[in-house]
Amino acid sequence: MGLELYLDLLSQPCRAVYIFAKKNGIPFELHIVDLIKGQHLSDAFAQVNPLKKVPALKDGDFTLTESVAILLYLTRKYKVPDYWYPQDLQARARVDEYLAWQHTTLRRSCLRALWHKMMFPVFLGEPVSPQTLVATLAELDVTLQLLEDKFLQNKAFLTGPHISLADLVAITELMHPVGAGCQVFEGRPKLATWRQHVKAAVGEDLFREAHEVILKAKDFPPADPTIKQKLMPWVLAMIR
Amino acid sequence: MALELYMDLLSAPCRAVYIFSKKHDIRFNFQFVDLLKGHHHSKEYTDINPLRKLPSLKDGKFILTESVAILYYLCHKYSAPSHWYPPDLHVRASVDEFMAWQHAAFQLPMKKIVWLKLLIPKITGEEVSAEKMEHAVEEVKNSLRLFEAYFLQDKLFITGDQISLADLVAVVEMMQPMAANYNVFLNSSKLAEWRMRVELNIGSGLFKEAHDRLMQLADWDFSTLDPMVSQKICEFREKYL
Numbered sequence: 063m064g065l066e067l068y069l070d071l072l073s074q075p076c077r078a079v080y081i082f083a084k085k086n087g088i089p090f091e092l093h094i095v096d097l098i099k100g101q102h103l104s105d106a107f108a109q110v111n112p113l114k115k116v117p118a119l120k121d122g123d124f125t126l127t128e129s130v131a132i133l134l135y136l137t138r139k140y141k142v143p144d145y146w147y148p149q150d151l152q153a154r155a156r157v158d159e160y161l162a163w164q165h166t167t168l169r170r171s172c173l174r175a176l177w178h179k180m181m182f183p184v185f186l187g188e189p190v191s192p193q194t195l196v197a198t199l200a201e202l203d204v205t206l207q208l209l210e211d212k213f214l215q216n217k218a219f220l221t222g223p224h225i226s227l228a229d230l231v232a233i234t235e236l237m238h239p240v241g242a243g244c245q246v247f248e249g250r251p252k253l254a255t256w257r258q259h260v261k262a263a264v265g266e267d268l269f270r271e272a273h274e275v276i277l278k279a280k281d282f283p284p285a286d287p288t289i290k291q292k293l294m295p296w297v298l299a300m301i302r
Numbered sequence: 303m304a305l306e307l308y309m310d311l312l313s314a315p316c317r318a319v320y321i322f323s324k325k326h327d328i329r330f331n332f333q334f335v336d337l338l339k340g341h342h343h344s345k346e347y348t349d350i351n352p353l354r355k356l357p358s359l360k361d362g363k364f365i366l367t368e369s370v371a372i373l374y375y376l377c378h379k380y381s382a383p384s385h386w387y388p389p390d391l392h393v394r395a396s397v398d399e400f401m402a403w404q405h406a407a408f409q410l411p412m413k414k415i416v417w418l419k420l421l422i423p424k425i426t427g428e429e430v431s432a433e434k435m436e437h438a439v440e441e442v443k444n445s446l447r448l449f450e451a452y453f454l455q456d457k458l459f460i461t462g463d464q465i466s467l468a469d470l471v472a473v474v475e476m477m478q479p480m481a482a483n484y485n486v487f488l489n490s491s492k493l494a495e496w497r498m499r500v501e502l503n504i505g506s507g508l509f510k511e512a513h514d515r516l517m518q519l520a521d522w523d524f525s526t527l528d529p530m531v532s533q534k535i536c537e538f539r540e541k542y543l
């Protein structure tokens with residue numbers, strides 16, 4: 063049995079893994095784990111990944127979670143072009159630096175922006191106080207500024223003149239608040255230009271395909287009470 | 303030009319970098335950036351790292367932040383024995399997996415205990431509500447359960463028979479609540495035994511030295527705490543609690 067990827071393109075880290083695998087022609091069997099149906103919380107999926115999260119990778123008997131670990135694994139196993147994760151010590155360190163930083167910063171801000179602005183009120187039918195929303199969007203703003211000032215600066219891509227894993231992880235995060243209707247790139251010409259560079263490097267079609275689900279998230283029908291009850295504890299823990 | 307490491311051993315990520323560097327006889331200048339005095343907000347330090355976080359590394363003109371990135375960098379540059387970051391594809395992936403997971407799932411809950419049990423009461427004079435405390439403790443217990451069940455399992459170390467960067471990062475995080483007199487190792491003999499193995503492997507002397515400042519935090523005179531640091535702590539309280 064070949065490589066299997068357990069994904070839901072609603073999830074930012076899943077999008078990064080999906081784009082990377084497709085872009086590099088890595089053959090894999092796709093298993094969709096539908097988050098808004100709570101499939102990740104099922105016993106069946108727990109057999110694949112006891113941590114009940116996506117993305118998950120299965121390669122024969124080997125199971126791996128955490129998108130950053132999965133991306134690094136695929137990079138090494140499939141010998142992708144060097145620029146994704148350069149051999150050069152310092153260039154590589156820059157990518158590691160971004161991949162480490164983003165977990166509790168951009169990741170968190172983008173996730174909260176999606177849920178507070180859209181998923182809670184529209185999908186779960188739970189109101190979010192204006193103060194909470196304002197605070198979340200303000201935090202996103204601060205994080206976006208850090209992304210520009212500390213990482214992007216005046217470069218074409220986050221860690222240098224070429225695309226790397228860092229850009230892929232970052233762009234898929236930013237599409238989360240975009241899916242919620244946040245104008246992330248308005249008034250941020252540097253970020254907007256960077257987005258164009260990343261899209262061109264990845265390929266417009268692949269980029270569009272990977273982001274179809276998140277861009278349609280606003281049209282998700284409201285969750286029925288059973289699903290809502292099932293998902294709430296997971297959502298609350300996830301966006302804390 | 304020697305390596306510069308900007309650290310305060312109150313911070314778990316700093317301890318990981320410190321221990322690794324000392325263990326491998328990496329020559330470095332210890333640039334002490336005193337968190338309690340707010341030195342991470344000084345112009346001198348923000349010129350090094352505008353994110354105002356520790357640790358930072360300076361190697362000639364090259365500046366690097368994020369302890370995980372720094373550990374990988376030091377491992378490669380100084381050719382540490384391969385078990386620290388094993389070359390086998392699957393084993394290396396399991397180190398990466400822990401290093402990614404621990405940011406949100408481990409570091410944050412462990413830190414919170416220190417904030418809630420020690421720092422906030424000492425700074426504001428108010429105890430944190432029992433409910434909040436219970437919630438934070440539950441988070442830590444949950445993370446530890448996952449750590450044991452998924453990462454450590456029945457192995458000697460996370461990757462198997464030998465210590466790796468993952469164990470180092472895990473152990474310094476788990477030591478953080480000690481500052482607030484909360485010993486996570488009391489509830490699980492498996493964890494306690496693993497910790498002993500890691501400590502012995504690192505060297506008890508080095509381990510103790512790295513944790514001295516943390517263990518003395520409760521005795522520190524908080525009335526001398528830099529006002530900006532107090533303010534940041536209150537902001538942290540608003541954001542996470």
